[in-house]
Amino acid sequence: MALVIKEVTKRYQDFVAVNNLSFKIEKGEIFGLVGQNGAGKTTTFRMILDLQETTKGEISWNGKSIHSIDRDLLGYLPEERGIFPTMPVEDQLYFFGELRGCKRKDLKKDVEYWIKRFELEDKRKAKAETLSKGNQQKVQLIASFIHKPEFLILDEPFSGLDPVNKDLLKDAILALKENGTTILFSSHQMENVEELCDHLCLLKQGVSLFSGSLLDLKKQYGKTKLTIRTEMTVAELEALAGVKHVQMGKEQFTLTLEDESYAKEIFDIVSNGGYIEKFSLDYLSLDEIFKDKVGGSNV
Incomplete structure (x- = not known):
């Protein structure tokens, strides 16, 4: 060292x-x-x-x-x-x-x-x-x-x-x-x-x-950040099992999940057996983790 x-x-x-x-x-x-x-x-x-x-x-x-x-x-x-x-x-x-x-x-x-x-x-x-x-x-x-x-x-x-x-x-x-x-x-x-x-x-x-x-820090939270593009409403997304928070962007939604195990079920519902334009599951950003660790967030 x-x-x-x-x-x-x-x-x-x-x-x-x-x-x-x-x-x-x-x-x-x-x-x-x-x-x-x-x-x-x-x-x-x-x-x-x-x-x-x-x-x-x-x-x-x-x-x-x-x-x-x-x-x-x-x-x-x-x-x-x-x-x-x-x-x-x-x-x-x-x-x-x-x-x-x-x-x-x-x-x-x-x-x-x-x-x-x-x-x-x-x-x-x-x-x-x-x-x-x-x-x-x-x-x-x-x-x-x-x-x-x-x-x-x-x-x-x-x-x-x-x-x-x-x-x-x-x-x-x-x-x-x-x-x-x-x-x-x-x-x-x-x-x-x-x-x-x-x-x-x-x-x-x-x-x-x-x-x-940084990776070890992110793994503490798991892959709980889900970005999707869908015609569903905020209320419909919030009602899905495992969804803690929904943030609406200009052309997409960012969902915070309880854990990544819920992602497959959400994919099946959102895609409805067909095409989905965007569905991306990832770790939280350091900025999101920092806000959660230091205090006051929806993470």
């Missing part, structure tokens, strides 16, 4: 921000830390980075205490963004790389590569304060990994990005993974976690509700 969080608690006087948290991250994987605001994600990141002490518990990287490792092995994109407003883009990237012990001549190839990949070539001499929010975020992201860290923490990296820039960021994260970087990130946008993560930890008020693979 690359990173091991073992029974970690962080207490601020009478407030417990993280409570007996444990999870493990394999080398070279992407791991998601998921939870609402105040769930303890950023506190956990700061303890991993040794910016805050644990109240109890142990954090280790490759078998060594997090307190004793070379800090340049780590990269961090904080949720609270902060780059130098009057410093040109290119200079920022060299500055942060040199701050992490890299020589300017060794940084040149990577600086040029990421400026081009993130479509910042016409902005390289521009002051950061003149950039759009999306471009500022791209600069900060590059700065977090320009020194090629072994372990990268990204706190809400997709916040405020348009779809095109989100795709650029996702491609970059996957490229870093392919090159062996271990990545831990948080996001309120569950589709990003679902698309990128090998494993995840679901937090609620500092407590882990689940830690493991």
Whole structure:
């Protein structure tokens, strides 16, 4: 295991921000830390980075205490963004790389590569304060990994990005993974976690509700999401055995079942022995599971 969080608690006087948290991250994987605001994600990141002490518990990287490792092995994109407003883009990237012990001549190839990949070539001499929010975020992201860290923490990296820039960021994260970087990130946008993560930890008020693979989490619920296209009414669908909830879309219905065993009977009724245009049974999305785990849903 690359990173091991073992029974970690962080207490601020009478407030417990993280409570007996444990999870493990394999080398070279992407791991998601998921939870609402105040769930303890950023506190956990700061303890991993040794910016805050644990109240109890142990954090280790490759078998060594997090307190004793070379800090340049780590990269961090904080949720609270902060780059130098009057410093040109290119200079920022060299500055942060040199701050992490890299020589300017060794940084040149990577600086040029990421400026081009993130479509910042016409902005390289521009002051950061003149950039759009999306471009500022791209600069900060590059700065977090320009020194090629072994372990990268990204706190809400997709916040405020348009779809095109989100795709650029996702491609970059996957490229870093392919090159062996271990990545831990948080996001309120569950589709990003679902698309990128090998494993995840679901937090609620500092407590882990689940830690493991996304598929294992989905299997806890089974295939209970049924999407169909039919002439039947909502009332008729709600009256079917095993149907907990019916949501009407523009051209189809989404049914939540008590369990997947009811699907065959529903198929027979809806198709009535003939053709049915759409009938798709699947696991719940991470977003649906998150809402159910954290509270308040029809799942």
